[in-house]
Amino acid sequence: MERVVEPKIMNANTFDAIVPLSDSLTIGGPDLVLMAGPCSVETYEQTRQVAEAVHAAGVRVLRGGAFKPRTSPYVFQGIGEEGLDILRSVADEFGLLVVTEALGIEQLDRVAQQADIIQIGSRNMQHFPLLWAAGEIGKPVLLKRGFMATVDEWLMAAEHILSRGNDRIILCERGIRGFDPSTRNVLDVAAIAQVKQQRRFPVIGDPSHATGRRDLVLPAARAAIAAGADGLIVEVHPRPDEAFSDGEQALDLAQFRELATEVGKVGQALGRGLA
Ligand code: PEP
Ligand code: MN
Numbered sequence: 180m181e182r183v184v185e186p187k188i189m190n191a192n193t194f195d196a197i198v199p200l201s202d203s204l205t206i207g208g209p210d211l212v213l214m215a216g217p218c219s220v221e222t223y224e225q226t227r228q229v230a231e232a233v234h235a236a237g238v239r240v241l242r243g244g245a246f247k248p249r250t251s252p253y254v255f256q257g258i259g260e261e262g263l264d265i266l267r268s269v270a271d272e273f274g275l276l277v278v279t280e281a282l283g284i285e286q287l288d289r290v291a292q293q294a295d296i297i298q299i300g301s302r303n304m305q306h307f308p309l310l311w312a313a314g315e316i317g318k319p320v321l322l323k324r325g326f327m328a329t330v331d332e333w334l335m336a337a338e339h340i341l342s343r344g345n346d347r348i349i350l351c352e353r354g355i356r357g358f359d360p361s362t363r364n365v366l367d368v369a370a371i372a373q374v375k376q377q378r379r380f381p382v383i384g385d386p387s388h389a390t391g392r393r394d395l396v397l398p399a400a401r402a403a404i405a406a407g408a409d410g411l412i413v414e415v416h417p418r419p420d421e422a423f424s425d426g427e428q429a430l431d432l433a434q435f436r437e438l439a440t441e442v443g444k445v446g447q448a449l450g451r452g453l454a
Contacts, residue, residue: 184342196378198347200319201276201295204239206349207381210454211446212410214278214383215435216242218425219255220262226269228417232432234273236439237453240296241266241275242412246282247424248300255423263293278321278412284312291316301326301353301388304336314343321412323351323385330370337380350374350382351412352403354389363391363428366399368406375407382407387414387428396430397438404445410454413438 197207206212215233220226220243230241245262249255258265263279270277276295281287282303290297296319303309304325313320320340324333337348352371354364366389374382384403386396400411416422416429430438443453 196375196381198319198349198381200240200347204276204454206383206454207409209450210452211404211408211442212240212383212454213238213439213442214240214242214410214412215415216266217244217416217422218387218414218429219244219247219257219423220265220279221258221423223265223269225417226265227272229415229432230269230273230275232417233415233435233439234275236436237443238439239276239454240278240412241270241273242278242298242414244424245279246286246290248280248282248302249424260289263290267293281309281313284309287312287316291318294318296321296349299323304328304333307339310336310339311343314340314345316345318345319347319349320345321349321351321383323353324355324367324370326354326356326364328355330373333370334374334377334379348380349409350380351385352382352389352408353385362389362395364389366390366402368402371403371406371408381409383410383412384408385412387412387425387430391425391428393419393428393430393434396428397434397441400438400442401445404442404449404451411442 215238247257266277278296279294280298281290298321301323357365386399414429415435419426419429
């Protein structure tokens with residue numbers, strides 16, 4: 180018979196699914212948390228321009244990839260450690276938190292030095308040693324859903340982090356692979372609702388990777404919030420056509436302002452404000 184261990188219950192909050200991100204910000208409560216920024220950190224100026232605009236629109240967490248999990252090894256791979264430093268200094272200027280991805284265990288400490296939230300990407304959702312290591316780091320973890328993962332596999336991946344002592348976990352629905360190439364992925368709004376029903380982890384939506392199309396990011400964002408997401412993570416670039424990665428799905432600064440307004444309206448209809 181298979182041997183199972185009782186899941187760890189870290190504290191009462193785990194089951195209320197309210198996760199503190201900083202002294203003044205939590206996720207999973209009534210207020211929605213917006214995270215936004217470029218797919219990749221390219222330059223200080225580019226990151227600063229985005230941060231200034233998204234901060235003014237109500238964003239609390241700056242995103243940006245320094246280490247990028249690119250499908251092809253022959254394209255831009257991120258600017259690495261320099262990107263972490265840029266994120267930190269720009270975020271500090273605007274009083275934002277930083278979320279950025281650690282691709283492997285060897286990057287975790289360096290990422291944790293500069294980031295407030297460690298992102299584990301879709302391709303790494305079942306990289307168990309990375310999950311265990313993230314479980315031992317004293318920072319919140321944003322766990323993106325594997326693009327081929329079931330909801331149960333995703334929740335179990337979160338349990339791997341939890342099992343090592345870290346109860347600050349935020350899930351992110353970023354779309355799963357479908358059969359239709361008209362969108363990059365399929366935003367699984369029912370998965371968002373399912374995860375919320377469990378009341379175990381907060382969940383946010385990523386309408387950028389879910390659709391892969393700038394023109395669909397806004398409606399997908401509205402849908403994620405309507406389904407119960409506790410926030411969003413959105414890709415924004417001052418000049419999307421010049422982006423080093425994922426330009427097709429990046430909103431420009433004006434489009435992001437519109438998204439924030441629209442998401443505010445959906446939130447309001449549900450009795451939720453912006454954090
Ligand atoms: C990202 O957020 O930049 C990213 C690479 O996302 P995902 O892991 O969901 O593909
Ligand atoms: Mn991206």
